[in-house]
Amino acid sequence: MAALSLRGLVKRFGAVTAVDRVDLEIANGEFLALLGPSGCGKTTVLRLIAGFEKPSAGEIAFDGTVVSGAGMHLPPERRRVGIVFQSYALWPHMSVARNVGYPLEVAKVRGREYDRRVAAALETVGLAGLAARRPAELSGGQRQRVALARCLVMTPSVVLLDEPLANLDVHLRAAMEDEFRRLHAETGATMVYITHDQAEAMALADRIAVLDGGRLVQAATPERLYSEPAAPMVAGFIGxxxxxxxxxxxxxxxxxxxxxxxxxxxxxxxxxxxxxxxxxxxxxxxxxxxxxxxxxxxxxxxxxxxxxxxxxxxxxxxxxxxxxxxxxxxxxxxxxxxxxxxxxxxxxx
Ligand SMILES: Nc1ncnc2c1ncn2[C@@H]1O[C@H](COP(=O)(O)OP(=O)(O)OP(=O)(O)O)[C@@H](O)[C@H]1O
Ligand SMILES: [Mg+2]
Structure with a gap:
């Protein structure tokens, strides 16, 4: 069964249709890239999946259970979704360890269980030695890892990433791409990764969904998008x-x-x-x-x-x-x- 199903998904903001009748099934454990030009609706799709926005029409199901649509709206904190934003959104006054543990604090996880999960998340992203530092004392790549660890600490079944590498330089991006691939293999989580960089999408994803003007133009493997684009927009955007x-x-x-x-x-x-x-x-x-x-x-x-x-x-x-x-x-x-x-x-x- 699909981990995540979007069916006839529509989101309108006044006169703007940001997401226009999107149908997409994302398999359990799949790494899907959501690719498209600025303003095509990528972040809106992510916010709908996370539960920060309610669809204007259509529905979203997790493991076959509807979480958005048809009079249903499960709040974000009950969706087992982890999110990593482009801006990292770290607390500057908290240590790395407390930043990572923050979602556990909110969920009232304490004591040994708290310590164990923070340590494991820091270990996963290779930051075990920097637990006591503050965000200001880290490099851009290390901050990105803190944001990732904070997302992984809740062992989400779906991880949503909104242009997580956009603030990093070219060399760091390549290193972090390897990191994401390894994390995906290690955690087995379903990942939805937003980017407007086609090379990044090709390097990382099992499958790429191309959006244009709120519409899903094509969803296919990187090889297929390259060799058999469904429309001129995809042909021009990929490769x-x-x-x-x-x-x-x-x-x-x-x-x-x-x-x-x-x-x-x-x-x-x-x-x-x-x-x-x-x-x-x-x-x-x-x-x-x-x-x-x-x-x-x-x-x-x-x-x-x-x-x-x-x-x-x-x-x-x-x-x-x-x-x-x-x-x-x-x-x-x-x-x-x-x-x-x-x-x-x-x-x-
Ligand atoms: N809260 C909002 N109110 C009104 N319009 C919005 C709102 N959020 C998004 N939009 C509009 O919806 C469209 C899609 O926006 P979205 O942020 O999803 O694009 P995006 O693909 O993530 O772009 P980018 O690559 O620049 O981040 C845009 O036209 C945007 O202006
Ligand atoms: Mg966006």
């Missing part, structure tokens, strides 16, 4: 590449279709819903090769990336389109050459 207009000539139902693009006909991968007519094609850098005779292109921009060059080209037949290539840095071709599109993913236009 690098281009989305260009094409025409489907024939869709023969074997997972490929004949597409007319830049005056040539090619067979590309496509989903079940694709019909003959206008379509969009997602083309990744690895789909494109340089050939003797192919589609003539003009170089528009070149960036050395260390080991290879990223090159933006415009087909001569469609000068407003931009395709992205990766070529060995040592042997970049001149300002005009020819390419073949060996692969691509066709989406309904």
């Amino acid at each position: 690098e590449g281009a989305v260009v207009d094409a025409r489907v000539v024939a869709a023969d139902g074997d997972g490929r279709c004949a597409v007319r693009l830049y005056g040539r006909e090619m067979r590309l991968r496509c989903g079940a819903g694709v019909r003959p007519g206008p379509a969009k094609v997602c083309i990744r850098p690895e789909d494109i090769g340089v050939v003797e005779t192919g589609i003539p292109v003009a170089v528009r921009r070149r960036r050395y990336k260390g080991g290879y060059s990223a090159i933006d080209v415009a087909p001569v037949a469609a000068p407003d389109d931009r395709l992205l290539l990766r070529l060995p840095a040592a042997s970049p071709p001149g300002d005009g050459f020819e390419i073949e599109i060996a692969d691509g993913w066709v989406m309904p236009g």
Whole structure:
């Protein structure tokens, strides 16, 4: 049974529909990333799951039991949900140990049980030696760990994380990503992890749910989102590449279709819903090769990336389109050459 079910979930704030008919099942022990641009409704979904907001319509169930909706609203403290915010929200006047133990204090856990659980939570996040310090005496990464320990001390079955790494520098983020993966494996908790960073979502999650304007556009494994995006928005948001207009000539139902693009006909991968007519094609850098005779292109921009060059080209037949290539840095071709599109993913236009 799903640990967490969102069914027809809607949240309106006055005229704004922040969450718009979202259906999503999250499995027990799954690490799900909620990904999307600023303002797409990620935090609102999290606040609905935690019970800080009441849905305008639809319902939320934990392990099959409705906690929000249909006249039901279980308060946040009774949901066994742990939350880690971007801002950490630590008490500056309390020691690390007291910050971590605070939820236990509120729940009236005392004595040996209290000490044992605080020590275990600090141990889990690698902060056992810093229990007596105050937040001001810690680095950003250590503060983030305190916030994490404070969440884990209540052994939540669902952990909600709202952009927990947004305040950290690049190196610390990479180290903390490893930490989150380890914690997920160790605790077995169901995790819902908000981010607007697609690389972070790809690195961490079993599955990514992409939100846009309050709507769930696609929920799939990182590999699937990358290779078979359901819509141009997902294709543009996940990984690098281009989305260009094409025409489907024939869709023969074997997972490929004949597409007319830049005056040539090619067979590309496509989903079940694709019909003959206008379509969009997602083309990744690895789909494109340089050939003797192919589609003539003009170089528009070149960036050395260390080991290879990223090159933006415009087909001569469609000068407003931009395709992205990766070529060995040592042997970049001149300002005009020819390419073949060996692969691509066709989406309904
Ligand atoms: N309490 C509120 N009252 C009115 N509008 C709100 C409220 N909370 C959120 N909104 C609006 O709902 C939409 C979704 O907001 P939300 O905070 O969920 O976005 P987000 O995806 O978390 O964005 P970000 O990546 O910037 O944190 C936005 O248009 C926002 O302005
Ligand atoms: Mg947010």
